[in-house]
Amino acid sequence: MKQEARLINTETLLASISEAINKGELPLGVFNSPEIFELEKKRLFAKSWNYLGHVTEIPNPGDYIQRYIVDDSFIVSRDKENEVQVLLNACRHRGRKICSVEKGSIKNFSCPYHGWVYDLDGSLLDVSYEEKGYGEDAIDHKDWGLMHAPNVGIWSGMIFANLDPDAEPLEEYLGDAKWYLDFYTNKSEAGLEVLGVPQRWVVNADWKLAADNFVGDGYHTFITHASTISAGTLPVPTGEFLLDGVQISMDHFGTGMARQDPLFNSLAYPPPMMEAMRKRFNPEQNAMLDQGVSLPTHANLFPNLSFLNAPGAFTAKAPPAPYMTFRIWRPLAAGKTEIWSWCMVEKDASDEFKQASYKAYLISFGASGTLEQDDAENWFNISQVAKGTLSSDLLLNYTMGQKILKPMSDWPGPGDAYPLDFTEFAQRAFWKKWLATLEVE
Numbered sequence: 001m002k003q004e005a006r007l008i009n010t011e012t013l014l015a016s017i018s019e020a021i022n023k024g025e026l027p028l029g030v031f032n033s034p035e036i037f038e039l040e041k042k043r044l045f046a047k048s049w050n051y052l053g054h055v056t057e058i059p060n061p062g063d064y065i066q067r068y069i070v071d072d073s074f075i076v077s078r079d080k081e082n083e084v085q086v087l088l089n090a091c092r093h094r095g096r097k098i099c100s101v102e103k104g105s106i107k108n109f110s111c112p113y114h115g116w117v118y119d120l121d122g123s124l125l126d127v128s129y130e131e132k133g134y135g136e137d138a139i140d141h142k143d144w145g146l147m148h149a150p151n152v153g154i155w156s157g158m159i160f161a162n163l164d165p166d167a168e169p170l171e172e173y174l175g176d177a178k179w180y181l182d183f184y185t186n187k188s189e190a191g192l193e194v195l196g197v198p199q200r201w202v203v204n205a206d207w208k209l210a211a212d213n214f215v216g217d218g219y220h221t222f223i224t225h226a227s228t229i230s231a232g233t234l235p236v237p238t239g240e241f242l243l244d245g246v247q248i249s250m251d252h253f254g255t256g257m258a259r260q261d262p263l264f265n266s267l268a269y270p271p272p273m274m275e276a277m278r279k280r281f282n283p284e285q286n287a288m289l290d291q292g293v294s295l296p297t298h299a300n301l302f303p304n305l306s307f308l309n310a311p312g313a314f315t316a317k318a319p320p321a322p323y324m325t326f327r328i329w330r331p332l333a334a335g336k337t338e339i340w341s342w343c344m345v346e347k348d349a350s351d352e353f354k355q356a357s358y359k360a361y362l363i364s365f366g367a368s369g370t371l372e373q374d375d376a377e378n379w380f381n382i383s384q385v386a387k388g389t390l391s392s393d394l395l396l397n398y399t400m401g402q403k404i405l406k407p408m409s410d411w412p413g414p415g416d417a418y419p420l421d422f423t424e425f426a427q428r429a430f431w432k433k434w435l436a437t438l439e440v441e
């Protein structure tokens with residue numbers, strides 16, 4: 001009975017959010033609701049393509065990393081055949097985590113509880129005292145290997161997993177977003193690598209605030225990041241950068257570009273790198289850059305994988321260098337998120353470039369980066385306000401651009417392109433997708 005009442009409440013809650021979203025509004029309570037968090041776990045994250053990491057984090061057979069989809073832990077390993085495996089990090093005997101560390105290199109995995117041993121591809125190799133404890137051949141090893149993630153996809157070196165065995169293939173899910181993701185991943189023939197290890201930290205803020213920000217919130221930059229801009233860490237000519245930009249809105253993806261000045265348009269990539277990447281982009285992608293916009297800077301792939309490519313200066317006097325970060329917003333609870341942040345760089349770039357890029361990343365979007373701190377302060381604040389009895393029903397205005405902007409007709413790329421980045425088309429698309437996903441049981 002109790003459960004039934006709760007179900008009705010959930011459906012009523014979704015119906016009221018749907019009504020609000022259709023009017024360009026959103027109830028503040030979505031940013032700190034235990035009911036919504038439970039729904040997201042089962043209906044959204046269990047059925048989405050979740051980013052786990054990059055192939056360069058496990059370059060050699062035996063290398064492994066531990067990664068998470070909400071509460072599920074996975075070992076992402078490189079097996080003896082050099083294949084990437086995504087294994088549920090739970091022993092088939094009593095469920096203990098096989099692997100407690102975050103990264104390493106090993107011959108096989110041995111469970112710390114009773115010592116069952118698994119190969120790098122998850123197959124069961126050895127059961128301690130098998131003959132004496134169970135009898136000869138009593139345990140069929142092939143039935144008791146580690147569970148594999150139901151669905152795994154790798155695109156451009158990026159490893160994703162989906163808990164739904166019937167999910168559409170990753171490439172199909174990415175669809176037209178690949179046209180824009182190429183600008184992040186395909187700048188050089190050598191591809192990308194992770195610099196250092198991903199940085200992680202926990203914030204008392206809802207994951208959706210971060211996704212909402214990266215998918216389309218050019219608008220906050222001139223206020224939230226004003227001090228970073230005036231300090232010179234974010235080298236842009238005016239605080240209004242991104243106002244005169246372009247915002248791309250798709251069902252499952254959004255991104256933004258500036259239309260600012262030559263430095264920002266190249267994101268401070270040196271001319272030889274810019275020329276080399278132009279040769280890799282297709283004619284339509286080059287036609288986009290010919291319109292005088294920057295390389296795509298902020299982006300979010302639904303649900304919680306964000307991208308940022310921008311110029312950063314380690315000190316006000318240092319020449320700006322481009323940096324790129326991939327990040328996931330891993331939900332831990334309502335209003336609580338673990339941020340994972342990778343610094344990505346072209347594998348064949350010079351050591352000098354890599355070092356400058358890493359420093360620009362650290363000062364901007366590392367755990368102690370100024371831009372990161374600016375953003376997290378807002379997200380923490382909103383998540384706390386969202387807990388209030390009265391404030392959780394407060395309707396937020398999501399109508400920016402609705403009455404004044406139409407998609408550009410001469411845009412060479414996919415999706416709807418709007419001629420400003422101070423607008424909220426991509427955010428509205430994110431919320432529609434979020435709601436549609438939660439509505440499916």
Ligand code: FES
Pocket residue numbers: 091092093094095096111112113114115116
């Ligand atoms: S729980 Fe792993 S061997 Fe017993």
Ligand SMILES: [Fe+2]
Pocket residue numbers: 213220221224225371375
């Ligand atoms: Fe920001």
